[in-house]
Amino acid sequence: MKQLSEKIAAVAPSATLSISDKAKKMQREGIDVISLSIGEPDFDTPRHIKDACIDALNRGETHYSPSNGIPELLTAISEKISSENHFPCRPDQVIVTCGAKDAIYEAMEAVLNPGDETILITPAWVSYEPCVQIAGGKVVKHAINEKTFQLDDSLLERVNTKTKMIVVNSPSNPSGAVFDTNSMKLVADICQDYDIYAISDEIYEKLVYAKEHISLAAIGDMAERTITINGFSKSYAMTGWRLGYAVAPVEIIRQMSKVQQHSVSQAVTFAMWGAVAALKGDQRCVVEMRTEFDRRRKYILSELNRMGYETAPAEGAFYAFVNVGGDDVQTATRWLEQGHVAVMPGSAFYAPGWIRLSYATSMEKLKNAMDRIQKLGRN
Numbered sequence: 577m578k579q580l581s582e583k584i585a586a587v588a589p590s591a592t593l594s595i596s597d598k599a600k601k602m603q604r605e606g607i608d609v610i611s612l613s614i615g616e617p618d619f620d621t622p623r624h625i626k627d628a629c630i631d632a633l634n635r636g637e638t639h640y641s642p643s644n645g646i647p648e649l650l651t652a653i654s655e656k657i658s659s660e661n662h663f664p665c666r667p668d669q670v671i672v673t674c675g676a677k678d679a680i681y682e683a684m685e686a687v688l689n690p691g692d693e694t695i696l697i698t699p700a701w702v703s704y705e706p707c708v709q710i711a712g713g714k715v716v717k718h719a720i721n722e723k724t725f726q727l728d729d730s731l732l733e734r735v736n737t738k739t740k741m742i743v744v745n746s747p748s749n750p751s752g753a754v755f756d757t758n759s760m761k762l763v764a765d766i767c768q769d770y771d772i773y774a775i776s777d778e779i780y781e782k783l784v785y786a787k788e789h790i791s792l793a794a795i796g797d798m799a800e801r802t803i804t805i806n807g808f809s810k811s812y813a814m815t816g817w818r819l820g821y822a823v824a825p826v827e828i829i830r831q832m833s834k835v836q837q838h839s840v841s842q843a844v845t846f847a848m849w850g851a852v853a854a855l856k857g858d859q860r861c862v863v864e865m866r867t868e869f870d871r872r873r874k875y876i877l878s879e880l881n882r883m884g885y886e887t888a889p890a891e892g893a894f895y896a897f898v899n900v901g902g903d904d905v906q907t908a909t910r911w912l913e914q915g916h917v918a919v920m921p922g923s924a925f926y927a928p929g930w931i932r933l934s935y936a937t938s939m940e941k942l943k944n945a946m947d948r949i950q951k952l953g954r955n
C-alpha cells in the first residue's frame with residue numbers, strides 16, 4: 577500500500593481528548609470520576625436561543641444558505657463587532673463557520689504559504705499548531721513570562737523575515753490570563769512594524785472577571801491585518817451547535833470563503849437562526865453564567881492557594897492554571913487514578929509543570945474535587 581499523507585501523520589492527536597477518554601473509560605467501569613478536564617460550559621443553551629432554532633426548523637429553514645452565513649447573522653455580527661469591540665465591521669467582512677475551530681483552520685489556510693512562520697504564545701490551546709501544520713506553515717513558540725502572564729519585548733526575538741502571522745488568545749485557554757493594553761499594543765506594534773498578520777482568538781471574550789477585554793483589531797490600524805475569531809460555544813453554552821465566526825479584511829474573508837465552499841459549504845442553516853437570537857436577544861443569560869463562573873473561580877482559586885499551589889492570574893475563561901512543579905503528566909495521572917479527578921496536564925499546552933482545571937462544573941462537584949485533591953497531598 578502506498579504511504580498515507582506525511583503532513584497529517586506528523587500532526588499529534590488531540591491531547592485533551594486522550595485524558596478525557598481515559599476518564600470516561602473509568603466512569604464506564606463504575607468509578608465516580610469528577611471531570612475538570614473539559615472546556616465546555618455545563619449550562620444548557622438558553623431557552624430563547626433554542627426556540628429561535630426550533631421556529632426556524634418549523635418554518636422550513638432546512639436548506640442550503642449562502643456559504644458565508646445567512647444575511648441576518650452576518651449583519652448581527654457586524655453590528656456586535658462595531659459596537660462592542662470598537663472597530664468598524666461590515667457584513668462582507670464576516671464569515672460564519674462550523675465552530676470557532678473551523679474559523680481558525682480556514683484562517684490559517686487562507687493566509688499561510690509553505691514554510692511561513694506563525695508565532696504561538698505558550699501556553700497555548702491545542703489546535704493552533706495542528707492548524708498551522710495542515711496549512712503547511714511552521715510554528716515558532718514563544719513562552720510567556722510565567723509570573724505575569726503578560727507579554728514583553730522578548731516577543732520580538734521570535735520575529736524574522738519568514739514570520740507571517742502571530743496568534744493571540746485573550747482570555748487564554750489554558751491559563752485564564754487576559755492581556756492588558758500593554759501586551760496588546762506590543763503585538764500591534766510588532767505586526768505593524770514587520771508586516772505580520774494576526775489571529776486574535778476572542779472566544780472567551782464574555783468570560784472576563786474584573787478586567788477589561790481588549791480586541792486586538794481595535795488598536796491602531798490592526799483591523800487591516802487581524803482575523804478576529806469568536807463564536808457561540810462558550811458565551812452562550814452552544815458547544816454542540818458548532819457555530820463560530822471570523823471577522824477580517826474582505827480579501828482574507830474571500831480566501832476563507834473558498835476553503836469553506838469546497839469543504840463544509842456552510843454552517844447549519846437553522847442553527848444560525850439560533851445564533852441571531854443569541855446576539856440580538858436579552859444578554860442576561862450571559863451575565864448569569866459569568867456570575868456563576870466567577871463564584872466558582874473564586875472558590876477554586878482560594879482552595880488551591882490554601883493548599884499551597886501557585887496559580888496563574890485566572891482573569892478570564894473558566895480555567896484555573898496551577899503550578900504543580902515537577903512532572904505534570906504524572907501528577908494528572910495520580911489525581912485521576914488515585915483521586916478520581918480528571919484534569920489536563922500543562923504539557924498538552926506546552927507548559928510542563930502546570931495543570932489546567934476547568935471550573936465549568938457544578939459547585940458541588942468542585943467542592944468534592946477539591947477535597948479529593950487535598951486528601952491526595954502533594955507529590
Ligand SMILES: Cc1ncc(COP(=O)(O)O)c(C=O)c1O
Nearest residue numbers: 615675676677701749807809820
Ligand atoms: C481558545 C479556544 N479557541 C477556540 C475553541 C473552539 O471553539 P468552538 O467550539 O467554537 O469550535 C476553543 C474550544 O475549546 C478554545 O478553547
